[in-house]
Amino acid sequence: MISMYLTGNSWLHRTPAGFKLLLVAVASLLLFQVTSLWVFLLCLALVVGLYASLGREGLAQLKLLRGLTVFLGILLLLHWISGTLWEGLAVILRLIVLVLAANLVSVTTRMDDMLEAVTPLFKPLEWFGYSARKPALGVALVLRFAPYMMQIFSRLREAYQSRSGSRNSWRLLPPLAIQCLRMSDNVADALRARGGSEGLSRR
Known part of the structure; x- marks a missing residue:
């Protein structure tokens, strides 16, 4: 299965998946209550430090932000036009911190561990005869592959820029x-080979 998981045995890898997901969720709620740029800069430095603790491969993951540059630029421009530039900077920094934090969980958590952490949230569905693992698998796949799709876009944009000199285009x-679509086919094939959602179990 295609994966962004970085093989390792760092303290982040050993931290339980459920705790990491809960920490990111709580941090997200708290950051939406904050407007201070200094707080966001401090959080950004902390997240970058966590990536640095994974070594060169961890720092290389920061390239993920390349896929967000256009969106962030447009967002900042809209705030500048509306006269809320500082508010726009806060929004952008909040978004960067949350994206990097979510990606950090993805690269340090195995797919089956993430699935096991998310499954209890859907346990009530079993009371009505539905599988809890299927929706949990959907959530786990989104958490795992959303950053990967951003990296795909970043690579395509770099290739397009090298050929045309332009960074962005509808092309x-x-x-x-x-x-x-190719990625989804590969993921589907891998899931079928492992027995679907029920086949993704801890070993």
């Missing part, structure tokens, strides 16, 4: 869609 959308 990037068709190859992005094709790459995402």
Whole structure:
């Protein structure tokens, strides 16, 4: 299965998946109550430090932000036009911190561990005869592959820039869609080979 998981035995890898997911969820709620740029800068430095603790491979994951540059630029421009530039900076920093934090969980958590951590949230469905693992698998796949799709877009944009000199174009959308469909096929094949959602169990 395609994966962004970084093999290792760091303290982040050993931290339980449920605790990491809960920490990111709580941090997200708290950061939406904050407007201070200094707090966001401090949180950004902390998250970057966590990536640095994983070594070069961890720091390389920061390239994920390349896929967000256009969106963040447009967002900042809109706030500048509306006269709320500082508020826009706070929004952008909040988004960067949350994206990096979510990606950090993804690269330090095995897929089956993430699935086991999310499954208890859907246990009430079993009272009505539905599988809890299927929706949990959907959530785990989103957490795992959303950053991967951003990396795909970043690579396509870099290739397009090297050929045309332009960083962005609507022409990037068709190859992005094709790459995402190929990825979904690979993931589907891997899931079928492992027995679907029920086959993804801890070993």
